[in-house]
Amino acid sequence: MTRANPYEGFVSPLDAGEFRSLSSAVSERECRERHGFGTFAEAAAIYRPNPPCPRCGLPDPGRDGFTDSGLQRFECRSCGCRFNSLTGTVLEHSKKGMPTWVGFVNVMRFNVPLDAAAELCGITHQTAFEWRHRIFATVDGYQDKIVLRDTSWLDETYVNDTDLSHGYGEARKRGLSKQKVCIAVAIDVHKNPVAVVIGHGKPSSRRMEEGMLPHIAPGPHMVHDREKSHGVLIRKAGLTDEAHKADVRDPEYLEGMQMVNSLCSWIKRYLWRFNGMSMDNLQSYLNWYVYLFRVKQASERWPETERVVRHLLTTAARYRSST
Numbered sequence: 001m002t003r004a005n006p007y008e009g010f011v012s013p014l015d016a017g018e019f020r021s022l023s024s025a026v027s028e029r030e031c032r033e034r035h036g037f038g039t040f041a042e043a044a045a046i047y048r049p050n051p052p053c054p055r056c057g058l059p060d061p062g063r064d065g066f067t068d069s070g071l072q073r074f075e076c077r078s079c080g081c082r083f084n085s086l087t088g089t090v091l092e093h094s095k096k097g098m099p100t101w102v103g104f105v106n107v108m109r110f111n112v113p114l115d116a117a118a119e120l121c122g123i124t125h126q127t128a129f130e131w132r133h134r135i136f137a138t139v140d141g142y143q144d145k146i147v148l149r150d151t152s153w154l155d156e157t158y159v160n161d162t163d164l165s166h167g168y169g170e171a172r173k174r175g176l177s178k179q180k181v182c183i184a185v186a187i188d189v190h191k192n193p194v195a196v197v198i199g200h201g202k203p204s205s206r207r208m209e210e211g212m213l214p215h216i217a218p219g220p221h222m223v224h225d226r227e228k229s230h231g232v233l234i235r236k237a238g239l240t241d242e243a244h245k246a247d248v249r250d251p252e253y254l255e256g257m258q259m260v261n262s263l264c265s266w267i268k269r270y271l272w273r274f275n276g277m278s279m280d281n282l283q284s285y286l287n288w289y290v291y292l293f294r295v296k297q298a299s300e301r302w303p304e305t306e307r308v309v310r311h312l313l314t315t316a317a318r319y320r321s322s323t
Helices: 016-035 040-047 098-109 114-121 125-137 205-215 230-237 251-256 258-272 279-297 304-314
Strands: 062-066 072-075 082-084 152-160 180-188 193-200 221-224 240-243
Touching: 016 098, 016 304, 040 072, 040 098, 040 304, 098 114, 098 125, 098 279, 098 304, 114 125, 125 279, 152 258, 180 205, 180 258, 180 279, 193 205, 193 258, 193 279, 205 230, 221 230, 251 258, 258 279, 279 304
Parallel strands: 152 221, 221 240
Antiparallel strands: 062 072, 072 082, 152 180, 180 193
């Protein structure tokens, strides 16, 4: 026999507003018990207790009370700017609570399509779109600090440029045509990945150098597939190299390039989930993939959701709509 719920008599008489308030309190408690925080104020107190001034950057601002929602207010000792612990972050001015944001972070971690993310989190499609790009704004430039060391592997992968217009009845060209976007992909022995858009079609030496040279420490060993554009990069970085002819029937090639070939395959499977993605945002999607790749590597030391929330709170970023 099913046991009666002792709280049914309490919940049933509540009006719509009271029920929403109760649901919000329950969601906050669940979030707090699972992640250690249930509100923006609680998360900011943990991850952003003493933010720098958003106007002049001076650290150690003076405390200036609290907002109605419990956020700590500050006043800069130098320029007098008054702000709170969310000012300058992508969570500033959010109309939804922390539990909804945590739910959205979780579906973003699994790269759920936008419509499904909106449905699961109880938000509109437009809000889900904006939140996705708010999060992308926090990883703009994220790969700039990644430098490959020791043995590394280098290759390219290609995706169709869906933004290109085609005439009526015109088929996509086969092979590595100008209709495809080239992504330079590399990974080192420490499993640090890099994925950079370097234009259309087969890469030139100049585009390969501009895209990848900032990510390679001088002197390590590079394994690649004899692509001509790799030569200048290898010389400029002062690398030793090991070259394999790209032949999927050659076991030596498959073994030698397995690390980067697997990464290319994972990236393509990731991008296929986002039908209709604007090519203008392709690098942002790659930045998010690389960020998550590194987050998952450290998941045993730092729970993934908490780490992403900390990233959102400690990264100064703003999303500006193009409309």
